[in-house]
Amino acid sequence: xDQARGSDDVLPGPDPAAxxxxxxxxxxxxxxxxxxxxxxxxVRVIVATGPPTRDELRERAGLTKRDxxxxxxxxxxxxxxxxxxxxxxxxxxxxxxxMVAEDLGFDAxxxxxxxxxxxxxxxxxxxxxxxxxxxxxxxVASYSITEERKADGVxxxxxxxxxxxxxxxxxxxxxAVSSLRDLADRKVCTLATSTSEQSLEKATSSEPSLSDVGxxxxxxxxxxxxxxxxxxxxxxxxxxxxxILAGFVGPRPPGELPPAVALNNRKxxxxxxxxxxxxxxxxxxxxxxxxxxxxxxxSLQESFAGPxxxxxxxxFDRYLGAEQRYSEQQxxxxxxxxxxxxxELVEVRQWPWERWALPTPNRPATGVRTAVPxxxxxxxxxxxx
Numbered sequence: 001x002d003q004a005r006g007s008d009d010v011l012p013g014p015d016p017a018a019x020x021x022x023x024x025x026x027x028x029x030x031x032x033x034x035x036x037x038x039x040x041x042x043v044r045v046i047v048a049t050g051p052p053t054r055d056e057l058r059e060r061a062g063l064t065k066r067d068x069x070x071x072x073x074x075x076x077x078x079x080x081x082x083x084x085x086x087x088x089x090x091x092x093x094x095x096x097x098x099m100v101a102e103d104l105g106f107d108a109x110x111x112x113x114x115x116x117x118x119x120x121x122x123x124x125x126x127x128x129x130x131x132x133x134x135x136x137x138x139x140v141a142s143y144s145i146t147e148e149r150k151a152d153g154v155x156x157x158x159x160x161x162x163x164x165x166x167x168x169x170x171x172x173x174x175x176a177v178s179s180l181r182d183l184a185d186r187k188v189c190t191l192a193t194s195t196s197e198q199s200l201e202k203a204t205s206s207e208p209s210l211s212d213v214g215x216x217x218x219x220x221x222x223x224x225x226x227x228x229x230x231x232x233x234x235x236x237x238x239x240x241x242x243x244i245l246a247g248f249v250g251p252r253p254p255g256e257l258p259p260a261v262a263l264n265n266r267k268x269x270x271x272x273x274x275x276x277x278x279x280x281x282x283x284x285x286x287x288x289x290x291x292x293x294x295x296x297x298x299s300l301q302e303s304f305a306g307p308x309x310x311x312x313x314x315x316f317d318r319y320l321g322a323e324q325r326y327s328e329q330q331x332x333x334x335x336x337x338x339x340x341x342x343x344e345l346v347e348v349r350q351w352p353w354e355r356w357a358l359p360t361p362n363r364p365a366t367g368v369r370t371a372v373p374x375x376x377x378x379x380x381x382x383x384x385x
Contacts, residue, residue, distance in 0.1 A: 177237065
């Protein structure tokens with residue numbers, strides 16, 4: 001039989017330290033649960049009220065299930081957008097088209113370039129390879145942004161190039177051209193678009209119209225037709241954007257494939273700065289879907305200020321920059337991409353870890369280029385390219 005415990009024996013009680021540890025673990029677990037609930041709530045709020053992701057924009061634009069992107073481009077503008085005899089295209093606009101397409105999720109083989117005429121750019125109607133007209137997704141075709149075109153329903157992206165109106169004449173013609181007044185009594189060819197002929201025929205406070213000085217305006221659907229008429233002596237001058245005309249002034253680089261649109265009786269040209277210029281800014285016709293416009297603008301934002309911003313500069317230097325030495329009197333184009341409107345910048349939702357995990361162009365901008373100060377310019381008429 002066990003002996004009874006003595007009066008001095010004490011039963012062990014609960015360990016205060018152990019109880020405190022369990023309490024701390026319970027409080028920590030409750031805090032973790034609370035933080036998780038808050039995080040889920042914050043994520044739901046951000047998803048519901050914050051900006052869309054790039055993938056959501058692509059879905060809204062109807063691009064997620066597409067395997068082809070159709071882009072309307074010019075086919076007769078050397079240095080800007082020209083079709084070659086093997087069916088490919090080259091030029092500054094072509095590089096911009098591929099850059100934007102890549103940022104929209106389309107590799108080069110998934111992009112179809114189709115020739116488009118000036119009068120069809122607003123409706124985005126281009127000729128397919130079978131001769132039929134199709135509606136393209138984008139128009140990248142030396143398309144000047146004007147208030148009149150916006151009023152007519154054209155939706156433009158941010159500008160991607162700044163140039164100005166200029167004039168070319170035969171180099172053998174010794175008459176200098178410093179303004180439209182110097183084209184008095186001459187026949188002048190330009191693109192027959194909704195604004196080009198009208199603007200040249202309209203007088204301003206500082207300049208008379210070409211009709212006022214006795215000049216005759218000839219409208220053509222293709223700038224190459226104007227240049228051919230100049231070679232043939234049918235017109236005395238051609239006027240449109242300097243970036244377009246510069247490609248006809250210099251020689252074609254040796255070894256390159258010939259253009260599909262061949263010109264005959266080629267002659268040397270002189271490129272003239274006619275003064276009284278304000279910028280001609282080219283934009284992309286994105287169509288009426290806001291998500292497509294935002295995606296295109298996002299691409300231009302990133303080419304301006306993102307880590308891959310040298311893509312625009314490489315395209316400029318290769319084509320337009322290389323042409324400058326042949327246009328001594330006239331600047332071909334501003335050698336820096338126009339700054340997007342700060343009030344219209346596109347925002348996309350991106351989690352912090354995506355900033356480093358995702359490749360360009362999904363990685364957001366890490367710096368901002370210094371904008372070129374705008375210099376004072378006098379009023380002028382629009383060439384309407």
